[in-house]
Amino acid sequence: MGFIGILLLFSSFSLISLAFSHDNAHVLPRPLIHQYPETLIANRLNELDEEVKFQCTSWRFTVEANNLSPWKMIPRECVEYVKDYMMGRGYRIDFERVSNEAGVYAKSVQLSGDGKDAWIFDIDETLLSNLPYYQEHGYGSEIFDPVAFDKWVEKGMAPAIDPSLKLYEEVLGLGFKVFLLTGRSEKQRSVTVENLMNAGFRYWDKLILRAAEDHAKLATTYKSEKRNEMIEEGYRILGNSGDQWSDLLGSSMSNRSFKLPNPMYYIP
Amino acid sequence: MGFIGILLLFSSFSLISLAFSHDNAHVLPRPLIHQYPETLIANRLNELDEEVKFQCTSWRFTVEANNLSPWKMIPRECVEYVKDYMMGRGYRIDFERVSNEAGVYAKSVQLSGDGKDAWIFDIDETLLSNLPYYQEHGYGSEIFDPVAFDKWVEKGMAPAIDPSLKLYEEVLGLGFKVFLLTGRSEKQRSVTVENLMNAGFRYWDKLILRAAEDHAKLATTYKSEKRNEMIEEGYRILGNSGDQWSDLLGSSMSNRSFKLPNPMYYIP
Numbered sequence: 089m090g091f092i093g094i095l096l097l098f099s100s101f102s103l104i105s106l107a108f109s110h111d112n113a114h115v116l117p118r119p120l121i122h123q124y125p126e127t128l129i130a131n132r133l134n135e136l137d138e139e140v141k142f143q144c145t146s147w148r149f150t151v152e153a154n155n156l157s158p159w160k161m162i163p164r165e166c167v168e169y170v171k172d173y174m175m176g177r178g179y180r181i182d183f184e185r186v187s188n189e190a191g192v193y194a195k196s197v198q199l200s201g202d203g204k205d206a207w208i209f210d211i212d213e214t215l216l217s218n219l220p221y222y223q224e225h226g227y228g229s230e231i232f233d234p235v236a237f238d239k240w241v242e243k244g245m246a247p248a249i250d251p252s253l254k255l256y257e258e259v260l261g262l263g264f265k266v267f268l269l270t271g272r273s274e275k276q277r278s279v280t281v282e283n284l285m286n287a288g289f290r291y292w293d294k295l296i297l298r299a300a301e302d303h304a305k306l307a308t309t310y311k312s313e314k315r316n317e318m319i320e321e322g323y324r325i326l327g328n329s330g331d332q333w334s335d336l337l338g339s340s341m342s343n344r345s346f347k348l349p350n351p352m353y354y355i356p
Numbered sequence: 357m358g359f360i361g362i363l364l365l366f367s368s369f370s371l372i373s374l375a376f377s378h379d380n381a382h383v384l385p386r387p388l389i390h391q392y393p394e395t396l397i398a399n400r401l402n403e404l405d406e407e408v409k410f411q412c413t414s415w416r417f418t419v420e421a422n423n424l425s426p427w428k429m430i431p432r433e434c435v436e437y438v439k440d441y442m443m444g445r446g447y448r449i450d451f452e453r454v455s456n457e458a459g460v461y462a463k464s465v466q467l468s469g470d471g472k473d474a475w476i477f478d479i480d481e482t483l484l485s486n487l488p489y490y491q492e493h494g495y496g497s498e499i500f501d502p503v504a505f506d507k508w509v510e511k512g513m514a515p516a517i518d519p520s521l522k523l524y525e526e527v528l529g530l531g532f533k534v535f536l537l538t539g540r541s542e543k544q545r546s547v548t549v550e551n552l553m554n555a556g557f558r559y560w561d562k563l564i565l566r567a568a569e570d571h572a573k574l575a576t577t578y579k580s581e582k583r584n585e586m587i588e589e590g591y592r593i594l595g596n597s598g599d600q601w602s603d604l605l606g607s608s609m610s611n612r613s614f615k616l617p618n619p620m621y622y623i624p
Contacts, residue, residue, distance in 0.1 A: 142445070142446075142449070143449075145413065146446070146449050146450050146453055147453070149416075149417070149420055149450055149453075149617065150453050150454060150457065152417055152420060152421045153420045153421055153454075153615040154615065155453075155454045155457050155458075155614055155615055156457060157460070157461060157612075177410070178410075178414070181410070181411075181414050182417055182418070185414055185418050185423075186418060186421075186423045189418065189423050189424060189425065190423075192425070193425060337609075344425075345422070346423055347421040347423055349417065
């Protein structure tokens with residue numbers, strides 16, 4: 089891993105001794121000695137900060153371009169980075185950029201008028217945000233706890249992600265059929281409907297949840313099968329928005345896919 | 357575009373007047389007036405710098421996750437950013453990270469021993485680097501000039517990308533069949549072979565270039581057709597390395613694909 093660099097920086101730290109050993113050759117007046125290590129510490133910490141940011145940005149690229157094998161937790165070194173990204177402007181700006189691209193594309197498509205042009209949306213981290221849950225669970229640095237997460241889902245309190253709500257309304261307005269295709273269980277249908285409605289998602293053509301027989305399947309397989317069914321029913325899948333590559337890849341892929349950012353978890 | 361923010365920052369700049377108008381309410385002794393705007397200018401420029409970095413990083417994410425419609429030039433605001441990325445550590449670290457992931461995966465695969473396990477490599481910006489050419493052509497900020505680029509290719513001077521050479525040797529050593537699948541023309545076969553050999557790529561099972569009838573095809577179509585042929589010949593495509601999504605998506609997709617970084621150009 090590229091984090092060896094960071095570890096080396098950490099292990100070779102012992103800041104004070106380093107600062108003083110550097111100064112031993114030149115006997116400086118007292119006040120300067122007191123000032124110098126402080127500046128050095130600040131610089132070193134900045135450097136470390138920059139290095140962590142650099143490595144974690146690189147890691148995030150590897151995630152978003154689907155280059156990693158299935159992973160269960162974010163790197164420990166990147167917890168603060170992911171927190172800053174999710175809570176700061178980074179996530180919002182990236183999300184908006186992808187949603188805007190999707191909107192431009194949606195408007196550019198010539199719909200056939202036969203009611204068979206479809207757009208698929210995933211739900212979690214696509215339409216609805218579970219960030220309030222992940223704030224309480226280390227931003228992806230804890231092993232996923234399905235019981236605790238289901239408890240959160242049962243509350244039906246996940247807020248809308250604004251740029252998705254905007255895209256959703258545009259896509260509906262343009263006359264696309266809207267399919268919601270989620271990894272959530274069929275048992276969570278009513279709370280999901282309630283949550284969607286309360287968050288402002290008030291209309292869809294089909295809400296597809298995992299039936300009992302789908303639970304053992306990989307998301308990629310389950311979602312591909314559901315897209316295959318849409319194609320068999322004569323739909324053309326023109327757009328697909330999801331935060332996981334397993335929302336987008338597989339068979340019966342969409343004409344254009346939109347990968348929304350999510351550095352917190354990975355679903356194969 | 358998210359660059360509106362940057363434009364606003366630019367247009368609302370008029371730094372000096374801003375600094376002075378801010379000071380008008382408090383009459384300060386002369387030397388302080390001279391110092392204050394300078395600090396302010398420095399801070400503002402830093403801020404602008406940070407903002408450009410922020411927006412261009414976001415743009416790069418959109419590129420690498422394949423969320424943009426075909427684009428012909430990098431955003432003008434990002435020329436310096438892309439230059440810094442390509443010439444600095446960023447590109448190298450990102451490239452190494454993806455190649456390392458590919459290597460870990462390659463070693464984890466159980467080969468069948470029937471000689472039908474294949475790995476595909478693209479050539480340009482995957483095995484060989486055209487960075488010397490793009491350094492002279494604005495790092496993707498100029499419209500692609502096929503005549504000038506072909507002249508560069510004819511020199512046969514493109515250097516190896518080190519992490520790819522390492523992966524290449526690992527993959528060969530593990531017993532994969534190696535297919536090189538490039539958008540270069542069949543006419544460039546001999547110079548391509550020479551360039552590859554000189555750069556250290558000395559063995560492959562098949563080098564596939566565009567024949568006359570392939571020239572009008574999109575890269576995605578051409579590369580999918582070639583992968584289809586491999587599958588028809590009984591190969592299992594287990595790995596695929598490329599810097600363009602058109603190297604990786606389409607039909608007969610690889611079991612695992614590795615998207616190498618390339619913020620300089622896009623091939624549909």
